[in-house]
Amino acid sequence: MRNIRARTVLLAGGLSLLVLHLCKDFIDLKTTKTISHLHLNVKRNNPQIRQHIKNNSHVFSWQRCQQNMSIANISGFSSLPGSIKDFLYHRHCRHFPMLLDLPDKCGGAGKSADVFLLLVIKSSPGNYDRREVLRKTWAKERLHNGMLIQRLFISGTTSSGFEKKRLNKLLEVEQREYNDILQWDFSDTFYNLTLKQILFLEWMERNCPNARFLLNGDDDVFANTDNMVEYLQSLKDNDGSKHLFTGHLIQNVGPIRSSGSKYFIPVQVQESDSYPPYCGGGGFLLSGYTALVIYNMSQSITILPIDDVYMGMCLAKAGLGPTSHMGVRTAGLHIPSSSVDGYNPCYYKEVLLVHRFLSAHMFLMWHRIHDPNLKCGSS
Template sequence: MLLDVPDKCGGADESAQVFLLLVIKSIPDNFERREVLRKTWATERLHNGVQIRRIFISGMTGSGFERERQNRLLELEQNEYNDILQWDFRDTFYNLTLKQVLFLEWMERNCPKARFLLNGDDDVFANTDNMVEYLQGLRDNDGSKHLFTGHVLKKLGPIRSPGSKYYVPVQVQESNSYPLYCGGGGFLLSGYSAMVIYNMSSAAELHVDLPEVLMEVAEE
């Protein structure tokens, strides 16, 4: 691991104090996006008496001098904001699932009792105040039961066109349909569901092309 924030949630034992953990997928070059989010919906704060915390998760891009430059800039950014997790893998579309699983591993170690998570991209806007109020209004679920909610996508399957960014060959995914899943731009889940998915992910095939599909497969 290249960049870590082990105390982001106050330590594993105190992590239940984090009501909503914002887990935002990013890449090293997207500094401006991260800056906007830090100043808007991803600001770390108290809302309705509960804590909102923020983490950006990233791999590496570029090569040679460019990679070194990006990583150095990311280190400087980390020194200022202390909100980036970075791993030593090539951050590509096909490694998004790896990024998701590595985050869940980090969560299990450093933030296992966080109540709820918003898992999303760095190019979306979200009303996190409303999310907190929605989650506080749930009956009989303080994060210790299953919750997985977002934009449900139905009757979709792998793209078979080799020219597509989303191409998935039959050797990787035999079935022509995916289970119901929430779009990866942003979805809410409970800390309990996140840990169940992490524990089940070892039994799922990591070459599932969309991380949000893996989340559903692992939960089934």
């Protein structure tokens, strides 16, 4: 009898381990979307758990993605820069724990159609001064022409050790005061900008699927968001439910093969010598419809580290294309003469977006273009 009991215990233990192993594999194979739906269902059904998840956004999170070591076997890998090697090792990684979440930012998925323009601003943790200026200027949450403008900063993590903890704590403090940050636990580097875009689009599909339009841009652009609302309101037969993707159009270009360039893309990352048409990533406008199309297309397109090109690749796969808007100047604004002030507000009053502004210039320009005494004319 004792031997039978012992065998029974061993058999039960073995089955338990097998079940745990199968459960782990099952969870690892699940998509973020499935876990997100579980997340939402739990929140709806239990107020205490809902609050716990809000305070601990890591409850439903992905395990750390492992390097694909086999990538080191590709031809020429050993001669690549470290940043490219790191990108290739982790290129397959698309799921990362969320450190800061705002599931109710748009009023919940069902009410997200109330958001006319969602400002999605790429910002690294250390860029506190930029975020503060934007909150007081063009990214201020408000109504313009009766249309709701909402703001989100999207971020990863930077540095390591105590510095990483301090910067994460900074974002936590900002979150408590402003409720405007989404943060994932991935390294916020240039080569991970595409990952940042995909993670945001995944979040949008879950929490803000019906937002009408989006401005997607950097935290160093000057954006005349009043003009953007007026432009978007003027569109005929498009309330955000049809295709729109417009900005500074770039076409007939391909990967830069020079290793000294910030935008270096070796053949190990992309063999093709051409890119599809795309809009400069400093800032572009798109409809909510197009944002979700891009997200769906991204599921079957290998990540390219140049995020604006990757958006163009997703559009091309969907049979859609970007368009040019003369009011979007991601390459900067051309001032006709060096004898005039390059920051004269009359040059900026009618544009939609200009890339690369210092925080002080941003603050001043916003107030100058809204000065009721500002006079602009041929004189």
